[in-house]
Amino acid sequence: MADPMKIRAAMKGDVCEIRVLMSHPMETGMRKDSDGKAVPAHFIQTLTVALNGKAVVSGQAAPSVSRNPVFGFKVKGAKAGDKVTVSWVDNKGDKRSDEATVA
Amino acid sequence: MERSPPQQTLAGRLAILGTLGALAFSVSAVAQQELDHAKADAEFAKFRAEMEDSNPAELFELKGEELWKAKRGPKNVSLAESCDVGLGVGKLEGAYVINPRYYPDADKVMDVERRIVWCMTEKQGFKFGDIAKKPFASGNYTPEVTSLVTFVAGHSRNMKFAAPIKDPKVREVYEIGKEITAYRAGPYDFSCNTCHGSDGKRIRMQNLPNLSTPEGSLKGVMGWPGYRMTGGVMLTSQWRMNDCFRQQRFPEPKYVSDTVTALLTYMTVNANGYTYKGPGIKR
Numbered sequence: 001m002a003d004p005m006k007i008r009a010a011m012k013g014d015v016c017e018i019r020v021l022m023s024h025p026m027e028t029g030m031r032k033d034s035d036g037k038a039v040p041a042h043f044i045q046t047l048t049v050a051l052n053g054k055a056v057v058s059g060q061a062a063p064s065v066s067r068n069p070v071f072g073f074k075v076k077g078a079k080a081g082d083k084v085t086v087s088w089v090d091n092k093g094d095k096r097s098d099e100a101t102v103a
Numbered sequence: 104m105e106r107s108p109p110q111q112t113l114a115g116r117l118a119i120l121g122t123l124g125a126l127a128f129s130v131s132a133v134a135q136q137e138l139d140h141a142k143a144d145a146e147f148a149k150f151r152a153e154m155e156d157s158n159p160a161e162l163f164e165l166k167g168e169e170l171w172k173a174k175r176g177p178k179n180v181s182l183a184e185s186c187d188v189g190l191g192v193g194k195l196e197g198a199y200v201i202n203p204r205y206y207p208d209a210d211k212v213m214d215v216e217r218r219i220v221w222c223m224t225e226k227q228g229f230k231f232g233d234i235a236k237k238p239f240a241s242g243n244y245t246p247e248v249t250s251l252v253t254f255v256a257g258h259s260r261n262m263k264f265a266a267p268i269k270d271p272k273v274r275e276v277y278e279i280g281k282e283i284t285a286y287r288a289g290p291y292d293f294s295c296n297t298c299h300g301s302d303g304k305r306i307r308m309q310n311l312p313n314l315s316t317p318e319g320s321l322k323g324v325m326g327w328p329g330y331r332m333t334g335g336v337m338l339t340s341q342w343r344m345n346d347c348f349r350q351q352r353f354p355e356p357k358y359v360s361d362t363v364t365a366l367l368t369y370m371t372v373n374a375n376g377y378t379y380k381g382p383g384i385k386r
Binding site: 004021066072 | 329
């Protein structure tokens with residue numbers, strides 16, 4: 001099981017700003033270990049953000065994204081107290097989903 | 104043929120003028136350089152401010168919290184119920200900034216990382232050899248101690264450094280640290296102070312802090328433990344000191360040695376009174 005994400009969601013005017021910090025190695029598959037063997041690719045492929053269960057952002061990530069990545073989103077039509085759910089699936093089928101409440 | 108005196112004077116004057124010109128040129132070049140440095144520093148400051156908002160160090164704080172609270176080791180106790188990092192067992196609020204300090208139970212002055220390692224061996228029963236085998240992060244590997252240090256450091260955010268220099272034991276170690284910064288050795292025959300003992304020094308494009316000033320020492324201790332974006336690893340001030348020795352081509356000190364504590368004591372005490380911002384982020 002992957003490590004938890006850190007999610008911050010807050011209203012700035014009428015826009016909800018969501019910032020997500022994910023814990024993931026994001027291996028490109030291009031690096032070699034000390035024995036000269038290629039380190040297998042391991043990266044987040046798809047990510048979704050849902051507001052009260054309704055998907056508002058869905059996207060794809062690629063190996064060029066850094067290790068332990070940070071993503072930021074701006075969502076209209078949210079209000080304080082709404083439930084934000086962020087989830088990702090990586091190329092090995094590993095997944096993680098975490099929740100936060102809009103402040 | 105002999106030169107007549109007036110000709111000599113003229114040549115002399117020209118030479119002086121030339122030197123003055125070169126001087127003026129170099130003075131303006133230095134001023135320009137300083138301006139460039141200030142600009143670059145300002146850019147990095149902006150970048151850091153942006154990144155501090157979502158510092159991946161927080162992920163390591165989370166891991167550290169788990170490790171701190173879990174019953175572990177051969178003795179099956181948690182650090183939360185056994186480890187005193189300066190304010191009493193399990194008390195963390197503001198503990199990071201009052202270290203390094205003297206611990207009577209260990210009869211040593213210790214910095215936070217050294218103290219946590221001591222707690223893990225003495226209270227939880229881990230073997231020092233196992234902890235010291237791979238003490239610093241690399242690739243996807245982060246030592247447990249690193250996460251623990253980050254967790255403890257996170258409880259001193261925006262608090263002022265207050266290492267207890269009035270304690271004679273701490274003073275002694277501080278003086279040793281000061282001595283070490285002046286110790287010239289190694290194949291290149293230089294000391295910490297060669298690069299970090301006066302203002303305006305740099306290595307490649309990076310400005311180097313002058314550790315003999317409070318502001319310089321603050322730069323030395325402030326951002327640690329820090330998340331380094333190059334490589335995406337979490338590193339502690341113990342690692343920083345170790346790497347300084349490596350860069351100096353000195354033999355690297357043993358993990359959590361007296362030497363490193365002395366250097367950290369020297370810098371932290373110099374930075375006393377300045378605010379610690381918590382686990383940092385590095386480029």
